[in-house]
Amino acid sequence: MEDLGWGGIFFGVVRQFLPVWIALIVTFALSIRYKRRLGLYGKLFDSTIGMIGFGIVMFWVFTAIFSALIVTHDPLVQVSGMKNIAPGSLVKGSEEPDWYLLGGDALARDVFSRMVQGSQIVILIAPLATLFAFMVGITLGLPAGYNGGFLDTVLSFFANLILAFPVILLFYLLVTPEIVQTGLPQYLGLLLFLFPIIFLVVLVNSRFYVKPRFRNAVVAAILILGGWIYLALISEPDSALTIIPPTADFLHVPPNILIVFVSVVFVNSPTVFRIVRGLTLDIKTRDYVAAAQTRGERPWYIMLWEILPNARGPLIVDFCLRIGYTTILLGTLGFFGLGLSPESPDWGTTINAGRKLLTIAPHPAIVPALALMSLVLGLNLLADGLREESLKD
């Protein structure tokens, strides 16, 4: 057995991604077959840019899902003699054919496996954090735009306050061991994670207000289930905030991941708030809102069931763009070594680790850099495609 050439590396990587290719082909075949019945999602397949973007995004989603099948080595295991080794090198001392497809990093770990494993962190945190930011932004932006007045002034002031804060400075202030010791990020999470529950309860309550029994059942279910998840999420044994006993605490989020998550949500929500507020200001002058008001609908019903569905186009587009932006933020956090542990395989941290030897062995930094760039590019293209298609009707 010998080291692989560039062609060998290429085929090796493509072969490793086999489950992803199959999943992609199935997704595209089914979507294109039934695209007329799938609404906005189906329309995406009419635009080339949208399809390319969707393909790239789904590539990384499937990579994250099937990462256990794709990785060639344990992303944390160091093999002696493989330090900074060039891509396609044969693993030293192994009997079977076994290569470091994209080389080894400064600690002799497999770059390819770390990149694949790192996609899991990004694909999990970025969309979820964006979703939370949207919940916060929508729950606050709708009443601010719809009611105006004092509430609007106060909320807008706070949103502008956070927006005037340089992001990196905010991260450096929020994500340091000293601040973590005081439990501040957990308290912030206490506040921010409340919004999804409020949002869902208000959403259900305003719709099924006329059917009290059904409403009560659903609201109770949301409160109990959501409340439990909420408490399990923020409460962590042996930290500043331990609310429920460890036996009921079924969700174990490592404290550093929670901090990263909270700070990313915190940075994103004011922008979402401003967008939602602007859209609400525009939509509330429409005739159907006036009609609902004349019918005597209650304010929250109008906001959530008349205004919000009509603002979905720009919001969906912004959602895609914002996931990309959140991915960049996560990378920035990793790049400065904030929050995530130094051996975490996420892309920002690996870029940071690889940049020290950039001029001698560039591959440990280049591989995650290209991965991050392609994901963000895919999300931007997807947003462009969605915007194009939603403007058509």
Place this chain on the structure above:
Amino acid sequence: MLNFLARRVGFMLLTAAVLTLVVFVMTNLRPNLEKLARSEGSVRMTEEAVDDWIVQNGHGGPMLLRYGEWLGILPGWTLTDEKGVTRGRCIREGMAPEDAPVRCGILQGDWGWSTVFKEPVSAVLAKSLSATGWLMLWVMIVMVPSSLLVGVLAGMREGSRLDRTLSTFAIVSTATPEYVSGVILVAVFASATVGISPILAELGWIEGKTLFLGTATSAMDQITFWNFTLPVLTIALYGMGYIARMTRASMTEVMTAQYIRTARLKGVSPRDVVLKHALRNALIAPFTVIMLQFPWLLNGVVIVETLFNYKGFGWTLVQAAGNNDINLLLGCSVVAVVVVLVTQLISDVGYVYLNPRIRIS
């Protein structure tokens, strides 16, 4: 207009006060002070000694009081110990307590002492800001004209092949954060083993081993094409895509306006239609975007200065935050917050000034 300006400035001052208070509180939390005590005093201090140190050095009072002292609106603390020696916030070494000023905060121009650089914060900030000023100047010189050019060319005829190519470039550049483009640029242009430098060196087209230098430390003394291209390019690329896309959107909108059609039908040459009729109106929106880009450039500056080891403002901020240098971090935050707020003000005022529809009403 004056009323508008006064309200904006008032709002700005309020925001600055609240933000600096937030930063002050977050940097002066108990764990930070304990760490400071241990690094300034001794690592093996007992709990009591730490408490004592904090009180002795004027960090003991209520948070708002200390903020007032730091700001310079309240008189600085003074303490007389059992030996009868009076020390205080405003009393320098070798200065008699009677001669010291009553207030000394940032309003009086006293920014405090940096524990990392062993220098006054104002001196550290002045040095680093001038270094970053050069970086920003070159970024602006590269970024603004090229992104406007890309945007205008792409927006001139929507859907043409030129438009597609330039728009794709703009999307790719917005999808490439500084830490990605920086890493790629260094690997391609500044590595002696990979990229294009070894090929160029073999052909004898470049004198040194690499086309560009991968660090910008030497640019502190003298800025050359060799050591400054990569940092400037890295920041400019990320901002460029966004400005270009905004310019393109505004240009395509203007190009479909009635007066452009009139000009065309009058027989004005295409060049004059773009340069004389379209451009002025198309550049209003990008102006605000460019101004609002400053806070983002600040982000880029921190990343790029860390990546290229250029000892400017961003590098100083990272050093201050990483080493628990409270005064320096506060100074950096004041500068950053002021930069953001002032650019917001300029962009608001400029927008009103440039757009006749708003200006006249």
